[in-house]
Amino acid sequence: MTNIINKLGAAALMLTTAVGSGSAAESSDPIKLTLHDWSGQLINTKIMGSILQEAGYNVEYVQADYIAQFAGLKTGDLHLAMEIWETTGREALDEATGSGKVVNVGETGLMAIEEWWYPLYMKERCPGLPNWEALRDCAEEFATAETDPYGRYVGGPVTWGGFDEERVEALEMDFEVVHAGTDAALFAELESAYQRQDPIVLWVYVPHWAPAKYEGEFVEFPAFSPECYSDPSVGVNPNMAYDCGKPRGPIWKAAWSGLQEKWPGAYDIIEAYNINNEEMSAMVGKADLDGVDVDAVVAEWMTDNKDRWSEWVN
Incomplete structure (x- = not known):
C-alpha cells in the first residue's frame, strides 16, 4: 500500500512539474x-x-x-x-x-498616444500651432483639390473609431475627415506629403516609428475628460460632446x-x-x-x- 501511495505521489509531482514547465x-x-x-x-x-x-x-x-x-x-x-x-x-x-x-x-x-499630427514644416504656414484654435483658423492651409476650401484630415481606418467627425463638428473646424483604408495607406499618405512638403494633418499614434522618422508635433486640443465624451455641457462647446482631445x-x-x-x-x-x-x-x-x-x-x-x-x- 505504501508503494502505491508513493507511486501516486510521484506521478502527481511529475504532472505538476510538466504543467509548470510549459510542456503540458x-x-x-x-x-x-x-x-x-x-x-x-x-x-x-x-x-x-x-x-x-x-x-x-x-x-x-x-x-x-x-x-x-x-x-x-x-x-x-x-x-x-x-x-x-x-x-x-x-x-x-x-x-x-x-x-x-x-x-x-x-x-x-x-x-498609447493617438492624436492629430502634422509635419513641422506646416508650422510656418499655420502660425500658432500646435494649438487647435490656430489649426481651426488656418484650415485652408491644409486643403487639397478634393476638399478645398476645407482642410483635409487623414484619419485612420473607420474600424479604429476615434470620434474624429464628432470632434470636427463640435469644435467647428472647417475640416473634412478622409479615412485611410489601412494602416499602411495612412503612413503612405504621410510619406508622400512629407517628401513633397505638401500640406497634411493626420492620425499618428505611439508606439510607432513615424514620430522618430519625421519631424512633427501632435495638435494640442482641449484636455480630455470622460465627461467631455458623455456630457455635451462639458467642454468648450456647451451643446456638443467630443469637443476635446483623445484620451491617453x-x-x-x-x-x-x-x-x-x-x-x-x-x-x-x-x-x-x-x-x-x-x-x-x-x-x-x-x-x-x-x-x-x-x-x-x-x-x-x-x-x-x-x-x-x-x-x-x-
Whole structure:
C-alpha cells in the first residue's frame, strides 16, 4: 500500500512539474487570439501566441475588427485581444467588462498616444500651432483639390473609431475627415506629403516609428475628460460632446471571462506579459520600413528575450 501511495505521489509531482514547465496545458482546444490591421498589434499578438505555444498551448489567430471583436470575446468565440487602447477602446472595454463576459487582464506595458499630427514644416504656414484654435483658423492651409476650401484630415481606418467627425463638428473646424483604408495607406499618405512638403494633418499614434522618422508635433486640443465624451455641457462647446482631445494611457489586454478557468496557466502568462514602447516601435520599424516579415520580427524577439518570457511561463 505504501508503494502505491508513493507511486501516486510521484506521478502527481511529475504532472505538476510538466504543467509548470510549459510542456503540458490544461486544454488542447485552441486559444483564439485576434489580429487587426496594424503591424504593432500583429507583432504584439504573435509574440504572445508564440509564448503560449512554447508553454504547450494550442493557438489560433483570428482576423477581427478592433471594436467588433468584443462581441466574439463576450460569447467565447474569441479568447484574447492583446491591444485595447485607452485612447480609442476604453468605452468598448468598459462596456464589455461591465457585462461580466470579458475581463481586463491588465496593461501590456505599452503607453498609447493617438492624436492629430502634422509635419513641422506646416508650422510656418499655420502660425500658432500646435494649438487647435490656430489649426481651426488656418484650415485652408491644409486643403487639397478634393476638399478645398476645407482642410483635409487623414484619419485612420473607420474600424479604429476615434470620434474624429464628432470632434470636427463640435469644435467647428472647417475640416473634412478622409479615412485611410489601412494602416499602411495612412503612413503612405504621410510619406508622400512629407517628401513633397505638401500640406497634411493626420492620425499618428505611439508606439510607432513615424514620430522618430519625421519631424512633427501632435495638435494640442482641449484636455480630455470622460465627461467631455458623455456630457455635451462639458467642454468648450456647451451643446456638443467630443469637443476635446483623445484620451491617453495604457494599452490593455482583454479576454473572454472563461479563459482563466479553462486555461489557468495561460491566463497567468498573459497577465505577466509586458513590453515597452521603445522595443515595440523598433520592431514596427523593422516590419514597416525595413520590410522584415512580421513572423521574422517576432522570432527574433523570442530568441533575444528567452530568459524574460521563460519566467512568465514558469
